[in-house]
Amino acid sequence: MKLFTFKGGAHPNEGKALSENCGIRRLELPGEYVFPVSQHIGAPAKPLVAAGDRVLAGQKLAEAGGFISADVLSSVSGTVKAVEPRMQVSGFPVMSVVVENDGLYETAPGIGEKRDWQGLTKEEIRQIVRDAGIVGLGGAGFPTAVKLMPKNDEAIDYFIANGSECEPFLTSDYRMLMEEGERIVGGLEICLSLFPNAKGIIAIEDNKPEAISRMEKLVSGKERIEVASLKTKYPEGGERQLINAVTGRYINSGMLPADAGCIVDNVATLAAIYDAVAMSTPLMEKVITITGDAVAEPANVQVRLGISYKAVLEACGGLKTEAKKLICGGPMMGQALFELACPVTKPSSALCAFAHDEVAENPTTPCIRCGRCVEACPEFLVPPMMVKAATHDDLAGFEALNGMECMECGTCAYVCPARRPLTQIFKQARKMVMADRKIKAAEKKQREEHEAAAKREAEQKLAADKAAETV
Amino acid sequence: MEQTAERKKLAHVSSSPHFRTPVTTRRLMLDVVIAMIPALLWGVYHFGFYALVVTIATVAACVISEYVYERCMKLPITIDDGSAVVTGMILALNMPPQIPLFIPVLGGVFAIIVVKQLYGGLGQNFMNPALAARCFLMISFAKPMTDFTMPGAVDAVSSATPLAVMKAGESVSLTDLFIGNISGTIGEVSALALLLGAAYLLARKVISIRIPGMYILTFVVFMLVFSGHGLDPYYLACQVCGGGLIFGAFFMATDYVTGPLTPAGQMVYGVILGVLTGIFRVFGASAEGVSYAIILSNILCPLIEKYTVPTAFGKGRYVELTKKLLVENKDTKHVAKEGR
Structure with missing residues (x-):
C-alpha cells in the first residue's frame, strides 16, 4: 500500500501504548461547568445569559462575535452561577459563563431528534453546523462552519478527514476511529455533499493499522471515500503537511487549504458534524485522553465540555506519583499547566501528567x-x-x-x-x-x-x- | 504557611515542546570518538605504541587547556560535552607517528585556546580547531610535521607518503593503500578503518552523506579532467584512498560548527572542497592538501550559507508547483468527464 508523507519531521517516543486499548468511557460529573467565550480562533462570543438564569443542555450561552467566531453552548442543565473571568489552560483568565450542573441533563427542545440530512440544502447544513458551535476539535479550534464555506464549492477536490494523530501519547482520535467510525464516515459524507467534486480521504498514520483496516471496511463500496495510510512521523497531522502528504500540494501561512482545493477536518470534528446534522445534537461532549506516566489509570473519556481537568483526572483515579509536568494536549504542542482547575474546552484533546520534566532536566x-x-x-x-x-x-x-x-x-x-x-x-x-x-x-x-x-x-x-x- | 504548601503543588510550566530527543551534544561527540577508534587502533598497530601515547597526550592537552581556560575566565566548565576530546583525537590522528610529544601538545593548546575559546567557545569558532592547529604546526615545525619515517625504517621510500611517491612518478600498491600499510599520519593511513568509522557515523545519522559524498565525487571528477592521468581507475583510487582524503571528508569536513547548516550549502561546500583539494594536489607543491582545502572552505561557510537558504514550505517554487498540480487536476477531470 502506498504510504503518504512529507519531508522533514521527527519521530518522538509515541507513548500511545499507555492508553490506546482503553475504550471510551463516558463520564457524567457533577459540579461546576465553566464555558469560556473564547474557545476558538476568531472573535470571542458574546454572553447571552446572566447570573441566576436557568439554562438547558444545548442552550446557547454566548453568541458568535463575528463571522470567524463560534457560539458557545451549555453542556449541562442548571443555574448560571456567574459570568466572570476564569483561569484557562493558556494561563490567562477569560470571560466565562459558569453553570452549576443540576444533574438532570435536561436538553433544549429538539435536541437528539434524528434528521434526514439528505433532504437538507447546503445552506441549511452549514447553518446547522454553525448553530452547533462546532470548531476544529484537533487543537486549533477554527470555526468549522467557516471552513465549510470556501469561495467556490466546485474547486474543492479533496476533503481530508485528519485521523493521523501524530502527537505522541494521544489516543482519543484512535479510539474515535475504532469505536465511532460510522459517525466519522457519516460526517464525511455530509461534508462531501457540499462539494460536488471532492474526494473524501480518511488519513491515518500507519502506527494504527487496526484503525486503518476498520475504516477501510467501513468505506468499502463508498465510491467517493478512500483511506490513506500515512507514515508515522511528527507533524504528519499538521494541516499543511497533511495536505502535502496526501495531494503533493503546498500551502503557506497566507493561504487557506481551500486555495489548494482542500479542506481538512479532524475526525472528531466530523463526528460532531454528523451529530449536529443527522442527530440534531450540538457540540456538548468531547473525547479526551488522560495519560502519562504519572497517571494511575490512563483512559480515554467522553466528558461534557466545561468540566475542570481536576474533576476528570480524579474521576479517572488521579495520579499515582507526583506530576512534575501537567500538559493540556500532547507533549509536542500542548500547553503546560501549573494547576488543573481549568475547564475542558472544544479544542482540548488530552491531559498528560508526567513524573519527569524533560525540559528542566535538560539544560541548554x-x-x-x-x-x-x-x-x-x-x-x-x-x-x-x-x-x-x-x-x-x-x-x-x-x-x-x-x-x-x-x-x-x-x-x-x-x-x-x-x-x-x-x-x-x-x-x-x-x-x-x-x-x-x-x-x-x-x-x-x-x-x-x-x-x-x-x-x-x-x-x-x-x-x-x-x-x-x-x- | 498554607500558601507555601499550595505553591509546592504547582507543576512546572514551560513552552512546548515538552519532550527532548535522547540525542545530546555529548552523545554526538561520543559517536565521533567511537567512529575514530578503528583508525586509531590501526595506527597503533601499524606504527606502534608511541602512536597511542601521542593520542592520549593530545587529547589530554585539549581537555586540560579547555578546563584551565574556563576556570581562569570563570566560565562554566564544559569539558564533559566531549568536544575537546574530539578536537584532540582529530589533531592526534593528523600527527606523524614519530612526532616529539611537545608538538601535538602545543597544537592541542593552540586549537582549544586560540581557535576555539578566544572566539567564544563551542559553536563559535569559524575554523576547525584541530585543522587550524595542524596548519599552525606545519608552518612552525615543518620538518618534524612532514617526517613520516616509519618506526625502525631505514630506506627512504618507506618514509614518503604514497601520494608523494606517486607524484615522484613511482607506483604504490593499492591494497596496501586501502588497508593502511603505508606511511602517513597516525589516523589517515587506513582507508578501510576510516570507512568503517564513516559507516558508523552515517548509520547513526551523526553526519549526512552530502558533504563527504560531494567532496569525493567532485574530487574524482576534477582529477579525471585535470590530473593528466585521465580515466585511470588505479590512479583515481590511490588519490581517493591516500592523503587523508577519506579522513578529511568524513571526519573533518563534516565538523558541524565550521560547515554550512543548509542542505544545499553542504553540497556546495563539498564541491568547493573537492575542487580545492584537486587544485592543491595537481598544481600545488604538496601531494596532500586536504587540511588546507577544509580550513579555506571553513572561511567561505557564512557566504555559502547566506546564498543557500532553502525555499520555505509553500513559498516560491512550491507555489508554482501547486498551481501546476491544480491545473493538471482540472484538465484530467475535464478529460474524464468528456470520456464518459
Whole structure:
C-alpha cells in the first residue's frame, strides 16, 4: 500500500501504548461547568445569559462575535452561577459563563431528534453546523462552519478527514476511529455533499493499522471515500503537511487549504458534524485522553465540555506519583499547566501528567550548528539563522527568513541536541512581529484619517472661498 | 504557611515542546570518538605504541587547556560535552607517528585556546580547531610535521607518503593503500578503518552523506579532467584512498560548527572542497592538501550559507508547483468527464 508523507519531521517516543486499548468511557460529573467565550480562533462570543438564569443542555450561552467566531453552548442543565473571568489552560483568565450542573441533563427542545440530512440544502447544513458551535476539535479550534464555506464549492477536490494523530501519547482520535467510525464516515459524507467534486480521504498514520483496516471496511463500496495510510512521523497531522502528504500540494501561512482545493477536518470534528446534522445534537461532549506516566489509570473519556481537568483526572483515579509536568494536549504542542482547575474546552484533546520534566532536566548548551533542526523543520526553515535574527531583535530579518511561516510545531526544539528553546524563541518573535504589524496598521489608519480630514478641510475652505467669490 | 504548601503543588510550566530527543551534544561527540577508534587502533598497530601515547597526550592537552581556560575566565566548565576530546583525537590522528610529544601538545593548546575559546567557545569558532592547529604546526615545525619515517625504517621510500611517491612518478600498491600499510599520519593511513568509522557515523545519522559524498565525487571528477592521468581507475583510487582524503571528508569536513547548516550549502561546500583539494594536489607543491582545502572552505561557510537558504514550505517554487498540480487536476477531470 502506498504510504503518504512529507519531508522533514521527527519521530518522538509515541507513548500511545499507555492508553490506546482503553475504550471510551463516558463520564457524567457533577459540579461546576465553566464555558469560556473564547474557545476558538476568531472573535470571542458574546454572553447571552446572566447570573441566576436557568439554562438547558444545548442552550446557547454566548453568541458568535463575528463571522470567524463560534457560539458557545451549555453542556449541562442548571443555574448560571456567574459570568466572570476564569483561569484557562493558556494561563490567562477569560470571560466565562459558569453553570452549576443540576444533574438532570435536561436538553433544549429538539435536541437528539434524528434528521434526514439528505433532504437538507447546503445552506441549511452549514447553518446547522454553525448553530452547533462546532470548531476544529484537533487543537486549533477554527470555526468549522467557516471552513465549510470556501469561495467556490466546485474547486474543492479533496476533503481530508485528519485521523493521523501524530502527537505522541494521544489516543482519543484512535479510539474515535475504532469505536465511532460510522459517525466519522457519516460526517464525511455530509461534508462531501457540499462539494460536488471532492474526494473524501480518511488519513491515518500507519502506527494504527487496526484503525486503518476498520475504516477501510467501513468505506468499502463508498465510491467517493478512500483511506490513506500515512507514515508515522511528527507533524504528519499538521494541516499543511497533511495536505502535502496526501495531494503533493503546498500551502503557506497566507493561504487557506481551500486555495489548494482542500479542506481538512479532524475526525472528531466530523463526528460532531454528523451529530449536529443527522442527530440534531450540538457540540456538548468531547473525547479526551488522560495519560502519562504519572497517571494511575490512563483512559480515554467522553466528558461534557466545561468540566475542570481536576474533576476528570480524579474521576479517572488521579495520579499515582507526583506530576512534575501537567500538559493540556500532547507533549509536542500542548500547553503546560501549573494547576488543573481549568475547564475542558472544544479544542482540548488530552491531559498528560508526567513524573519527569524533560525540559528542566535538560539544560541548554551552546548550539553546535549540527543542522538537525534544519533537516527536521517541516516548513523548510533554518532555525539557527532565525534564532540569530530573533535574539538580536531583528524582526525584519526574522520575517525575511520566513519566520512567520513557522507553525510552532516544536520539531526543531525536540531534535536539538543542545536543548535550545528554539520553538519558544520563535513563538516570542512571531508575537512581536504580529504586535509590530498591528501598531503599524493602526499608525497607517491614523495617518490616513488625518490626511482625509485635512483634505476635507481644504475642500471645505475652497468651497467657502468660492462661495465668497460668487457673492 | 498554607500558601507555601499550595505553591509546592504547582507543576512546572514551560513552552512546548515538552519532550527532548535522547540525542545530546555529548552523545554526538561520543559517536565521533567511537567512529575514530578503528583508525586509531590501526595506527597503533601499524606504527606502534608511541602512536597511542601521542593520542592520549593530545587529547589530554585539549581537555586540560579547555578546563584551565574556563576556570581562569570563570566560565562554566564544559569539558564533559566531549568536544575537546574530539578536537584532540582529530589533531592526534593528523600527527606523524614519530612526532616529539611537545608538538601535538602545543597544537592541542593552540586549537582549544586560540581557535576555539578566544572566539567564544563551542559553536563559535569559524575554523576547525584541530585543522587550524595542524596548519599552525606545519608552518612552525615543518620538518618534524612532514617526517613520516616509519618506526625502525631505514630506506627512504618507506618514509614518503604514497601520494608523494606517486607524484615522484613511482607506483604504490593499492591494497596496501586501502588497508593502511603505508606511511602517513597516525589516523589517515587506513582507508578501510576510516570507512568503517564513516559507516558508523552515517548509520547513526551523526553526519549526512552530502558533504563527504560531494567532496569525493567532485574530487574524482576534477582529477579525471585535470590530473593528466585521465580515466585511470588505479590512479583515481590511490588519490581517493591516500592523503587523508577519506579522513578529511568524513571526519573533518563534516565538523558541524565550521560547515554550512543548509542542505544545499553542504553540497556546495563539498564541491568547493573537492575542487580545492584537486587544485592543491595537481598544481600545488604538496601531494596532500586536504587540511588546507577544509580550513579555506571553513572561511567561505557564512557566504555559502547566506546564498543557500532553502525555499520555505509553500513559498516560491512550491507555489508554482501547486498551481501546476491544480491545473493538471482540472484538465484530467475535464478529460474524464468528456470520456464518459
